[in-house]
Amino acid sequence: MAREAERAVLAAEMCIALKRCCPGSRADLIGSMGSGTADAFSDIDISWVVPDAQFPDCLSRAVDVLGEVLPVGSVRVDPEFYRSDRRRLLFVRFTGLPLFWRLDLDVRTASVADDLHYDVGNPAAHAREGEWSRAASALANAIGAVKALARKQVDEACGLLDRGFARIDVDDRASGAWADDVARLANAAALRDPSLTDLATQVTTLAVRHLSSMGT
Secondary structure (H helix, E strand, O other): OOOHHHHHHHHHHHHHHHHHHHOOOOEEEEEEHHOOOOOOOOOOOEEEEEHHHHHHHHHHHHHHHHOOOEEEEEEEOOOOOOOOOEEEEEEEOOOOOOOOEEEEEEEHHHHHOOOOOOOOOHHHOOOOOOOOHHHHHHHHHHHHHHHHHHHOHHHHHHHHHHHHHOOOOOOOOOOOOOHHHHHHHHHHHHHHHHHHHHHHHHHHHHHHHHOOOOOO
16 A cells, blocks of 8 residues: 555656646546546556647656656657647656556647547547557557456456557467466567567566466
8 A cells, every 4th residue: 555655646746747847737637546446556647738839848848847756767659649739648657666557648738628539530640650669569568468467357458468469460369378478478579679678578577476376
């Protein structure tokens, strides 16, 4: 519980830092932490609504602002909204925090704050090939699979693993030997993108810690 309390404090500090850097914006916890249903594996979901005219500036400053709360390890942009004119979804990992505790920062302009489906399925908003890392996305699926299995969500874990392999064109699937499945996906992702080697090693270690006693 001590670490979960730490997560709550950090999440609150992130919201304060984001609001402070952009007067007129609002930053709120959403998802399981916002609803009070979070468990030890829950990530941090924040909605940051900014004035339309400040959207580009807020995007350019977001990582530095978050880095004032805790050192940032990596940042990805959801490819679905990579080119959206009014929305971005940033996936931020912080140095020293559990891999489960990624920040999903949904940045929207005030004009679409209440439109939860803005640019969903809009091809013009999507990243082009080469503008996002399929390997990093596959590795995120590996972490998600560990989380799902820790929560006893076997079907969800299978889907995450299968989609992760497919994303990097690897002819493999979940077998039910869970720690090995996650390790294979993590290793395959690192082979596609060697800059992910350290993170892949962390993911494999995470899988061993949480899944070694599980199997088909």
